Amino acid sequence: MEVMSGSGSWWDSIVNAVTGTAALLDSLWDTLRATMIQRLTSLFGNPPTAVNYAEHRLRIDNYVLEGKKMVFLAHSQGNLFVNPAADYARGKSSAAAVKVVHVAPASPTLRGGHVLADLDLVINGLRAVGSVPPVTHSIPGYLLRPAGLNGQKDPLGHGLLEIYLNPALNVSSAVRGLVQAALNDVQAPPAQATSGFxxxxxxxxxxxxxxxxxxxxxxxxxxxxxxxxxxxxxxxxxxxxxxxxxxxxxxxxxxxxxxxxxxxxxxxxxxxxxxxxxxxxxxxxxxxxxxxxxxxxxxxxxxxxxxxxxxxxxxxxxxxxxxxxx
Incomplete structure (x- = not known):
């Protein structure tokens, strides 16, 4: 997981040792980005299975029965799940009962507000294979970027904890604002069943x-x-x-x-x-x-x-x- 996210002690050691070797850093970044993009584009061709969707829809059915409000927060490839989930939930209840917040969306279509950093190299790389939503915020370059909630840094500018929920970056305030607005606006559908132990x-x-x-x-x-x-x-x-x-x-x-x-x-x-x-x-x-x-x-x-x-x-x-x- 450290290799895929471009974080952790191994990466910090490399940066500290070769900060003057820009070509090497660029090569490592390109490798990491290419790997992440390959994973995301493979999901486009091989989307989540019927079993995955059945599990999600069953949970949604339960929430609708129990009169639950639903706010979905999706990051990166999670957006490939959240759009059909939101469409299904709204069909079972109403648009007022289901809100969506998209973070670094790997999907060109949206069901709610989104946040995308300008230096998110993974999502930017997807522009070569299709359209992505527009950039909403700027973030500092890697060397000026503070560590995230997990104490790590992500050179790809894509990590949820390192970038989008990092309280030192303005994108974090944007995410919190969208989530708070969704929580304020979402309305519970009428309950038809009861939550239990x-x-x-x-x-x-x-x-x-x-x-x-x-x-x-x-x-x-x-x-x-x-x-x-x-x-x-x-x-x-x-x-x-x-x-x-x-x-x-x-x-x-x-x-x-x-x-x-x-x-x-x-x-x-x-x-x-x-x-x-x-x-x-x-x-x-x-x-x-x-x-x-x-x-x-x-x-x-x-x-x-x-x-x-x-x-x-x-x-x-x-x-x-x-x-x-x-």
């Missing part, structure tokens, strides 16, 4: 009815015929296609149960061949795991796909609850 969110890639079944530690079976369990709730059921379905375990210690929650799926009807995806997330740690399965023939009320065992434990000394997945 952990959630299981299910989607599938077409019509048909995939059913979520959760077997709680205390023995309760939560599904469309029994939406309320002892520890949690199936508070969003979908019968027409695509999902999402949403189960959450209560944050109330009087209801939350220690033990294993088995999350299973059934093709209730007409979802033969559909790829169903389950994502487990906790209130403390965010997304814990995502897993998919291709549905077989309809089994009605009998779940045939064991997707996750979600294990809730409690520390006897601190009383703190923890979530793990298997």
């Amino acid at each position: 952990f959630t299981a969110t299910v989607t599938w890639d077409g019509s048909g009815d995939v059913d979520t079944h959760v077997y709680e530690p205390g023995g309760a079976h939560v599904w469309y015929q029994q939406l309320t369990g002892q520890a949690g709730y199936l508070d969003h059921d979908n019968t027409v296609g695509f999902g999402p379905e949403h189960y959450y375990a209560s944050c109330e210690t009087s209801k939350l149960q220690v033990g294993t929650y088995a999350v299973k799926l059934a093709n209730y009807n007409a979802a033969d061949g559909r790829t169903a995806t389950v994502q487990i997330a906790s209130s403390k740690d965010g997304v814990l795991a995502t897993r998919s399965a291709v549905m077989g023939g309809a089994t009605r009320n009998t779940p045939t796909f064991q997707m996750f065992n979600v294990i809730v434990s409690k520390d006897p000394d601190t009383g703190e609850y923890k979530v793990d997945v298997q």
